[in-house]
Amino acid sequence: MARRLNILEHALSSLLRRKQKNLAIIVVYTLTVATIASVLFLTQSLRSEAVNVLAAAPDIVVQRLAAGRHDLIPIADAEQIRRMPGVGKVEPRVWGYYYDSLKKVNFTLMGVKDSPTNLPLLQGTFPANNEQCTLGKGIAEAYGVTIGDSLVLVDSSNSSKLYQVSGLFIADSELLTNDLILLQEAELRRFFKLPDGRATDLAVEVYNQREVATLAKKIKLALPDSRPIGKTEILHTYDTVFNWRSGIMLTLFASALIAFCILAWDKATGISADEKREIGILKAIGWDTNDVLLLKFWEGLAISLTAFLLGAIIAYLHVFFYGAGLLAPVLQGWSVLFPQFNLTPAIDLYQLFVLALLTIVPYIACTIVPAWKTAVTDPDSVMRS
Numbered sequence: 001m002a003r004r005l006n007i008l009e010h011a012l013s014s015l016l017r018r019k020q021k022n023l024a025i026i027v028v029y030t031l032t033v034a035t036i037a038s039v040l041f042l043t044q045s046l047r048s049e050a051v052n053v054l055a056a057a058p059d060i061v062v063q064r065l066a067a068g069r070h071d072l073i074p075i076a077d078a079e080q081i082r083r084m085p086g087v088g089k090v091e092p093r094v095w096g097y098y099y100d101s102l103k104k105v106n107f108t109l110m111g112v113k114d115s116p117t118n119l120p121l122l123q124g125t126f127p128a129n130n131e132q133c134t135l136g137k138g139i140a141e142a143y144g145v146t147i148g149d150s151l152v153l154v155d156s157s158n159s160s161k162l163y164q165v166s167g168l169f170i171a172d173s174e175l176l177t178n179d180l181i182l183l184q185e186a187e188l189r190r191f192f193k194l195p196d197g198r199a200t201d202l203a204v205e206v207y208n209q210r211e212v213a214t215l216a217k218k219i220k221l222a223l224p225d226s227r228p229i230g231k232t233e234i235l236h237t238y239d240t241v242f243n244w245r246s247g248i249m250l251t252l253f254a255s256a257l258i259a260f261c262i263l264a265w266d267k268a269t270g271i272s273a274d275e276k277r278e279i280g281i282l283k284a285i286g287w288d289t290n291d292v293l294l295l296k297f298w299e300g301l302a303i304s305l306t307a308f309l310l311g312a313i314i315a316y317l318h319v320f321f322y323g324a325g326l327l328a329p330v331l332q333g334w335s336v337l338f339p340q341f342n343l344t345p346a347i348d349l350y351q352l353f354v355l356a357l358l359t360i361v362p363y364i365a366c367t368i369v370p371a372w373k374t375a376v377t378d379p380d381s382v383m384r385s
Helices: 002-017 019-055 076-082 137-143 185-192 209-222 231-252 254-269 273-284 289-320 328-332 349-375 379-384
Strands: 060-066 069-071 087-100 105-112 121-124 132-135 150-154 160-169 180-184 201-206 226-230
Touching (some): 002 019, 002 289, 019 231, 019 289, 019 349, 060 209, 076 201, 076 209, 087 185, 105 185, 132 137, 180 185, 201 209, 209 226, 226 231
Parallel strands (some): 132 160
Antiparallel strands (some): 060 069, 060 201, 060 226, 087 201, 121 160, 132 180, 150 160
């Protein structure tokens, strides 16, 4: 044990003697790991956010199509769906998008009659009348308002309407309520000029989750102009989009991977004269081949592990503390239109382990192989060369 510790101490001192070269390797190595880890962290976090959002989503969302576009659906269709076996509640939902030309962001306005049970409040209450509203965190920060303050919105008649902020949202996922404004349903209909007897869509509850696909087909047959969308379909779409976009990012950063491969190949195909002479001296004073290989193992592990940890930390800070400013516009796509939100840290340990395996192990191997070739050579000929 003491011998191994002495070899480790010698390995660290050897790295310090060649600190400029090793520092350059660590910088390139760290940037490579940080780039790949940032994409993995951001993709996993967005996927986790989507799962959290859809946990509170209805089993089936029924929309009406007119000329291939989303249109308002008659509320009377809800009763026809409700009579189908296996269907629980069918709730007409009234909502729409609001674009603020001054802030240059999109908000979601939703009308409510009762207090939603799936949207916990940070403080305050849900809107009790047509003069009140409840805001998501992103909107409150964008306008700099809190409970008791006033919020001005411009309705479809181009008239300014003043609302008093009655509450602020909090949720496990900021995506759920970050860009949301709740109004009384009657007020929202007036705001968007939505006719009575029509809704934006219908939220359908299904008792048996295995019957969701079957009920979606029945709804489509009963209402030919409708488009039933299951929760699993939405989740699959999110998953596909994030995987596709992360693949694009990894492809664009292939240059970083190529640079790392060139670096590892350079280590594998050659060893400097100073390193050869050092190995020859160590062999001459009594070190055997296993000791030399252990020395190079510690050197490779020290560099690769340091670079990997630094890269992972940089990626974590970049994604979860600084909003992944370099990657978010590509992976989120619509981030420039909605209020900024903070990602909830979500890391797939399996992905992190695979990344470590694909970066640490090859580098250590590329460090040991040339050292082994030198260590098995006669020390006298090594030092003479």
